[in-house]
Amino acid sequence: MSVVRLGQWLSLSQVSPDIVLAQFKELQRQVPLLYALLAVNSVAVAYSHFDVAPGWMTLAIPALLISASLARLLVWLKRRGRQVDATAALRQLRLTIALAVLLALAYVCWALGLTAYGGPYEQAHVAVFVAVTVIGCIFCLMHLPQAALIVTAAVFLPFLTFYLLQGHPVFVSISLNVGLVALVMLQVLFNSFRGFREVIVSRGEMERLSCENLRLAHTDALVGLPNRRHFFSELEQRVEKAAADGRPLVVGTLDLDRFKAVNDTYGHLLGDKLLEQVGERLRTAGGEGVLVARLGGDEFGFLIDADEGTARSIAERLCHAIALPFDLDGISAEIGASCGAAVFPDGGTTAHELFDHADYALYHSKSQRRGTATFYSAEHETQIKSERAIESALRTANLDGEMDLHLQPVVDGQTGRVVAVEALARWQSPALGNIRPDIFITVAERTGLIQNVTLVLLGKALSLLERLPPELKLSFNLSTHDVTNSATMIALTALVRRRNIDPSRLIIELTETAIMRDFEMAQRSIQLLRSLGVEIALDDFGTGYSSLNYLNRLSVDKVKVDRSFVHGCDTEQGLNILRSILALCSSMGLNCIVEGVEEAEQLTILRDLGYRDFQGFLFGRPMPIDELANWLDARDDFSAEAEQSPDRAVRGSTGHF
Incomplete structure (x- = not known):
């Protein structure tokens, strides 16, 4: 071992933090025993020389040495069980090595000084004291081999030199025997410490692997974030x-x-x-x-x-x-x-x-x-309570008895003819009163009740279709969850097949949001519906995520332009958007229906742009079928004039509301 490596070893500069902490933990239990051993043995030696040696050798010096030992013992006792970091532990280990050397030299010099007093028994006691001290130090410092080695050298070298110079064969033999035992014990200590170090290293590696496994178990493999x-x-x-x-x-x-x-x-x-x-x-x-x-x-x-x-x-x-x-x-x-x-x-x-x-x-x-x-916020808290009440009422509702459909006409703006009606859900709860469809449909979707609601309402819509004039079509809306639920779609198609209606008079409206939620499933649902002869309309067009690619891949017959674009039709930007939508649909052969037309000025602008079919309060509000029948009868009075003056037909239609 080179001088540099020896210095590094003695200074603990190459020791890993895990081993330093393990050494410190073991020494917290063992070093107090070392100082207690030194104090007790010192008292015994001083006592055996009390009558033959001067007081400063049997009282003063032992008092100083024993006080220093007891002080260090108390320091270590206070540290017992205390958690420290690796830096503080390393500092304490280095201090322990330095103090151990100083105390060892002080004890051995004092003990050898006592050999000048007394007879052979007293001298033999000194030799035993030194031997026991060496062995005790080795045992108590076995987890700090640097200190054990230096203390052994600090005690044994003066001890051997002293007796060799004296030349007494018995004490020379004793010193050599003590040295041999010390060397053997040091070798055993180094072997034991090597095993101790390997255990700590293995344990540290296992802990690191365990931490890594725990980290991986709590980390998303794709994005690297916690899971x-x-x-x-x-x-x-x-x-x-x-x-x-x-x-x-x-x-x-x-x-x-x-x-x-x-x-x-x-x-x-x-x-x-x-x-x-x-x-x-x-x-x-x-x-x-x-x-x-x-x-x-x-x-x-x-x-x-x-x-x-x-x-x-x-x-x-x-x-x-x-x-x-x-x-x-x-x-x-x-x-x-x-x-x-x-x-x-x-x-x-x-x-x-x-x-x-x-x-x-x-x-x-x-x-x-x-x-x-x-x-x-508190507003959301109120909404949650309201939704929970709606959910509770929805779960116990007699859907067939409490829910109904109102019909809103879709009008040809050029001729004034009603070409279709849209079925809009209504729920009159005995407990909560009238509940808006956007609220109870949302609650039904979130709670998994939407399938029951959809099938009940579709059954009612098909019954209404049978009562409508044969030239009218009926639009029915499917929710996002309906379109992407295969069980709902199968039940829906079975319901349509069982009814005695012409499926071509039924228009199923799907929102862009519903289609984008699961495009592949939405495609299959559309194909299933079209196999019945049902028309497909893309509702709220322009508010979702549709692209030319998606629109081209969808088998839809018409699109319904969202009402939000109508409100901006008096601006240049709004007009440009409406022109673009119409040009896109015309190029793809899709019919356009504009929703939310409420003012005659809006109708004029939209017709000038080239739109033909409209839906909104300007033409008629959603109404029960009996009221719709009266409304249609009233419109017959304008049918002859509708071909000549669509504006008059439109004005006449609004006079009933």
Whole structure:
């Protein structure tokens, strides 16, 4: 071993933190025994020389040595069981080596000094004292071999030299025997320490592997973020800390917008690459102290230890980061993200409440403020209570007796003829009164009751179709969950086949959102419906995610332009959008129906653009079938004039409402 390596070994500079901590832990139990041994043996030697040696050798010096030993013993006793870091432990080990050498030299010099007094028994006691001290030091310092070696050398070398110079054969033999025993014990100590070190290294490696396995078990393999298991485990812990310490905590959920469209268009491989980039952006945008996790699919969660103002800024930053274009092997993809968040304790006091309320706020964002962050509020609490009451009423409702359909006409704006009616659901609950369809349909979708509602309403729609004039068609809306549920579609087609109607008079309306939720399933549903002879209309056109590629792949017969475009028809931008929609549909041979026409001026603009079929309050509000029949009879008075003056026919139709 070179001098440099020896110095490194003695100074513990190459020892790993795991081994340092293990050594320190063992020495906490053993070093106090060493100092106790030295103190007791010193008292014994001083006592045996009390009558033959001067007082300063049997009282003063032993008192100093024993006081130093007892002081170090108390220091180590105070440290017993105390947790320290590797740096502090290393500092204590180095101090132990230095003090052990000083005390060893002081004890051996004092003991050898006593050999000048007394007879052979007293001298033999000194030799025994030194031998026992060496052996005791080796045993007690076996987990710090540097100290054991230096202490042995510090004791044995003066001991052997002293007796060799004296030349007494008995004491020379004793010193040589003690040295031999010490060397053997040192070898045993080094062997034992080697095994001890290997155990610590193996244990450390096992702990690292265990930590790595635990990390992998709590990490999403695709995006490298913490997974759902880690998120909810961390959520539970942070809620407990927030409750105990009064710390701020915000729980959030984030859902990607338009991700499925990209995934379906370009395939799962690029979809996975997109998720990887999303994960990296969320990690960067979240910053230090924000836990972002992938909960599954295109849903993510985040935890922020901050007040609502700071958390709101971070949540908006996350949404903005996802809204920027992504480069996927040369393909530019644009998606978005909507956030929902709940603040402890106003938004919930348990992990379940906070996450559930954050998820509700996310639902609110996606339905009303897509691409932004919504924080759970008292208003949402009222909505939840209302929705729970609606859910309870819906579960126990007599759907056939409580639900009905109102019919709204679709009019040919050129001739004034009614060409179709749209069936719109109505629910009059005995407990809650009249409930808007957008509310109870949403609740039915969220609670899995939508299939029953759809089939009951479709049965009523088919019965109404039998009562309508044969030239009229009837439109019926399917929800997002209906279109993507194979069981619902099978039950729906079976219901249509059982009824004595001409399927070509039935128009099924699907929203872009429903189609984009599961495009492949939506395609199969459309093909199944068209096999019956049913027409397909794409509802709320322009508000969803449709592209030319999707529209070209869908077997639809007509599109219904959303009412939001009608409200902007008096602006240049609005006119350009309406022209583009009409040109697109005309090029694909699709009929256009404009929804939400409420004013004659709007009708004039839309007809001048080239639109023909319209639906809205200008022509007629949704009404029961009996009222519709009267309304149709009244319109017959204008039928002769409709061919000559569509404007008069339109004006006449509005006079009944």
